Amino acid sequence: MKHQLADLLDIPRLQSALDTLYNSSKIPSAIIDNEGKIHTGSGWQDVCTKFHRGHHEARKRCIESDSYIRRHINEANPSVIYRCPHGLVDSATPILVEGEHIGNVFTGQLFFEKPDIDYFRAQARAYGFDEEEYIDAVKKVPIITEQAMRENLAFLAHLTGMLAEMGLKRAKEQEAEQRLRESVEDYRALFSLASDGIFLLSLDGTLLEVNESFARMHGYSTREMMRMNIKDLGTPETAKMIPERVRRILAGEILTFEAEHYHKDGRVFKLEVSASLISYGGGSCIQCLHREITERKRAAERLRENEEIFKRFMEHSPIYVFFKDENIRALRLSKNYEALLGMPVEEMLGKNMNDLFPSGFAKKMVEVDMRMIKEVKAITLEE
16 A cells, blocks of 8 residues: 555644754754655755755756755665755655655755855855855854764654654554444445345344344334344244354354244244354344245245156156257156166166167167257157
8 A cells, every 4th residue: 555644644743843853953854755745844944945946047956966865765774865066965864664665854954064165155156146145044054963964864764754654553543443434334234225134133132133124024123123032033943942053153153044933923934044153342242144935945845746746757657758968868767768778767877879779779869859959849759
């Protein structure tokens, strides 16, 4: 994630702190991001702001100094020091947050030794500056040792980096809180609008929250259900299983099981339930998802009955019935094929036509079958 200095630092408070530091150290400073935007500036000298950077031609040499530092900032060990073409010293140290370079701390507009006044008088004449005002500004520039400047720069970089990391921590906490709020809102929306019945259950069986689907499948309003215990809903057989299921859920299992509940009108219906332990209100509760499966159970029973009818038909059919897959292999055959082919039906399954019939007849069957697949219509085979 790319971070911005302005997002991580309290710029007004940092500016105030650096102004106070300048008043005691007399070392100018600036905090500048990677796009060149100046966020703080303390103790900047008139010789630079009023004269060098305020003059069209002189400013070009200031830009040369800025560009050099930006180009070489990655070589900082721990800082980059550059004597600008106007005769002052500038330096910079990168600000790193979690290994990411997000800006630089500058100190500059300094001298390491007493300035050569004659050099600056000549520079004033060359640019047309008011000589006495310019020399007065030069004399106000701090003179410090290189070691003092490096130590001050290291301190400023450490302070700014520490504050930026604190800002990053706050930003991450705010992002986490926002994601939590969004996830809670998403959960609420899902909880309310889900087609499956959902409820949250306290460890003593009290319904803490229920969604509309759960209330509707039981014939109650959500308000009515909030006064109920899960034991009020289950049939005696289902209620008997609750303590053991709760014990297993508390042990960390995610359970899926079938249950029978009472509708408000007294009828019994079947449910498929998925239950797990979740965090809730600083504690734990059981979340259950319910899906009514009464119709599914009825459909499964009808399918079982139809399968039984079909099985009896295949065993007693007076005609030959043969089901094949797309590769013309036997899937199911009527029982009377056993007498025709001289082997149990079970041994015929998976075999192709050449395995079961004389080659000439098998070839004709395959041709017909392929035509049926291609034309998707019934064809009568005569022999």
